[in-house]
Amino acid sequence: MQQFSSREKYLISNTLNCWPVMLQGHSVLIDLHNETSVAGVIDIADGHMTCELSNAVFIDRNGGQHPFDHFMVRNRMIRQIHIPTHIDVEQELRQAMERGVLRKERVKPKTGKRTFKQKRAEMRHMETLQMMSQQWDADKKEPEK
Structure with missing residues (x-):
């Protein structure tokens, strides 16, 4: 397992920076700001979303690979x-x-009260998942045209 700094752990746990870490070992397509793309397998990703890909194909603006x-x-x-x-x-x-995303299996459960910040973050995660679930249900019910 990779070693992450405390800042990276925070970013992975509280933002969408978790996706590159979760997609390690998967083949992905990444669009870049300069209108180019890269396709490959994510080998290493850090908490700041810096990704190292193997067997990559760089696709330039003209479609050249x-x-x-x-x-x-x-x-x-x-x-x-x-x-x-x-x-x-x-x-x-x-x-x-x-x-x-970063936790190893715990040897012993953590005891003590959760902080307000932890409770609020968990509540927001649950609300986001509920909104996504409702949106997907609405998309499934909507007939295709």
């Missing part, structure tokens, strides 16, 4: 990460929230 064994994408360059279709987004987020 350039293969690379290793390719690094800095966090500032990422516009969008396309999540593979075989991954259930809702279930992945629920599992990440339940187990924590």
Whole structure:
């Protein structure tokens, strides 16, 4: 398991920076700010969304494809990460929230009261998941045209 700084742990736990970490080992397409794209398998991702891809293909603005064994994408360059279709987004987020993206199996349960900040973060995560679930249900009920 990777070692993350406390700042990275915070970003992974409280923002969408968790996705590159959760997608390690999966093949993804990353759109960049300069109108180019990179496709490959995420080998390493940190809490700041810097990704190292293997077996990458760089796709330039004109559609030309350039293969690379290793390719690094800095966090500032990422516009969008396309999540593979075989991954259930809702279930992945629920599992990440339940187990924590960074947590190892605990030896003994943590005792003590949760702080207000922890309670509020958990409540917001639950509200977000509920809104996503309602939106997907509405999309499924809507007939295709």
